[in-house]
Amino acid sequence: MRLLRLAIIGALATGALVLAWLSVPSSSPVVITEESSSRDPGMAERGAYVVRAAGCISCHWDRKGSGIAFAGGRALATPFGVFYSPNLTPDVETGIGGWSDEDFVRAVTWGEGIHGEQLYPVFPYTSYSAMGVSDVLAIKAYLFTLKPVKAPQLENKISFPFSWRALMKGWKLLFVDSPQNEDWPRGEYLVRALGHCGQCHTPRNFFGALDGGAHLQGNRSGPDGWRVPALVGATKSNFADWSVEEIAEYLKSGVKPDFDSAQGPMAEVIEDNTKHLTSEDRRAIALYLKSLNQH
Template identity: 50%
Template sequence: MWAIPASADEVAIERGEYLLRAAGCISCHTDVKNGGPPLSGGRPLKTPFGTFYSPNITPDQETGIGAWTDEDFVRALRDGVRPDGAHYFPVFPYPSYARMTTSDMHDLKAYLFSIAPVRREVPDHEVPFPFSWRFLQMVWKVLFFSSQEYVADTERGSEWNRGAYVVQALAHCGECHTPRNFLGAPNMDLFLAGTPDGPDGELVPNITPDSQTGIGDWSKGDLVQLLQSGLKPDFDDVQGSMYEAIEHGLKFLTDEDLEAVAGYILSLDPISNRVSREK
């Protein structure tokens, strides 16, 4: 018998589920500690600027994104703007998602709109004045934001560019592993060099290939193993946000993508930055 080819919608949904894993949507948009349904939002994230609650991204018409058009969805990821015109706070990693291709954005939306809607209100952000003023995000964007889609480096191969795309856009590794200035913008001179002020106050390690303060003594296989299992070369395991990122997302990536990620990270210039708590 002839196999029936998958429809374009089915292909988009399958790709979208993969992109959802790569983008870490489940761990951020699911309030696991309080038994929230997957992707229905409400997870609190404590930052130096206040506590933010992730939105419901199921296709519920009233409490989720069910009324969004394709253009609304792309605008949220590319420009950091809600359908009502309000600016998102950059705790939503749209500065990284902006680098995604439009086709990947459409596939991600296709998957999200294929799942069951969940009616669930989420709490308002607990952000003090003046950071609570959304219109100030326009100024932040002028200073720190670019909506430029990822542009391949023609001097590098396809595997390196795939790794760069996953790290910089989909998996948004720099959002957690890069220190920020007093206005919450990443210090790109220290890209992936770690910070003591990560999500929920976690210490986030330096993952540049510095031999003393980073992962310079790791092999490509060591890094792939970590992303698949959460185990470091010394057999210690990751905790906190990184555990969630792996358990709900990164371990589902293909070997090819994980090898591309590892190759890209280990190709970067080493940065000496020892991450520790101030005493």
């Protein structure tokens, strides 16, 4: 009896501790090691390009609802509910106008909001964590050149328990490595960090975390209900047969080697992002993807 009581007290205490830990706002220490600041000359110009490579606009623009680019408000349906993207324009009240460089780096690479709140991984910080700090700050510099737009955050429609943001702290502990700036070749960096291709093309586990062992092997339940084809070990599609030139051409024009065309979210990715990259970068992406299929 006494033992049972002890066990119950122990369980309650552990639960309380976990709850307390989850509810403490996070503010991971951000070290801006390089001599870089979003105010450095040339950063905004560089950011205009990084923004394309990182695909920011595709989610942070409610195109169908005639919204303003980067002002957010786009709905993204996921197996966990519907998320609305936030406003990235430098409006102080509803956007990121009041954010410091550190705040921005913390959000993009750690998934921590300005008030220490946990960001949902629908924002792909699990990929962006491998971004170089100077690339992150270049994005910020570019965003701060935009016209501030007043666009309050729309409320996400997520079911319990996921509606409880603090839970993401535990999720991160289980599934996310702390940010690391990997020394990847350009193509790999574009695919894995900036382009965050795996966020759609890699399958997820029960908890919505990317299955690291199945990198780019396709995802049956992609965004907005789309089935996302495999880029590695493709059996159903013939992607594995595409040449480097054909992959690069697809990322530029949206036309596949068989003259079919990109559709759905990938058509947006090409239109908003990859067609604006340099041909060297498109080729680097193609070379990296090709290398994954040569084992």
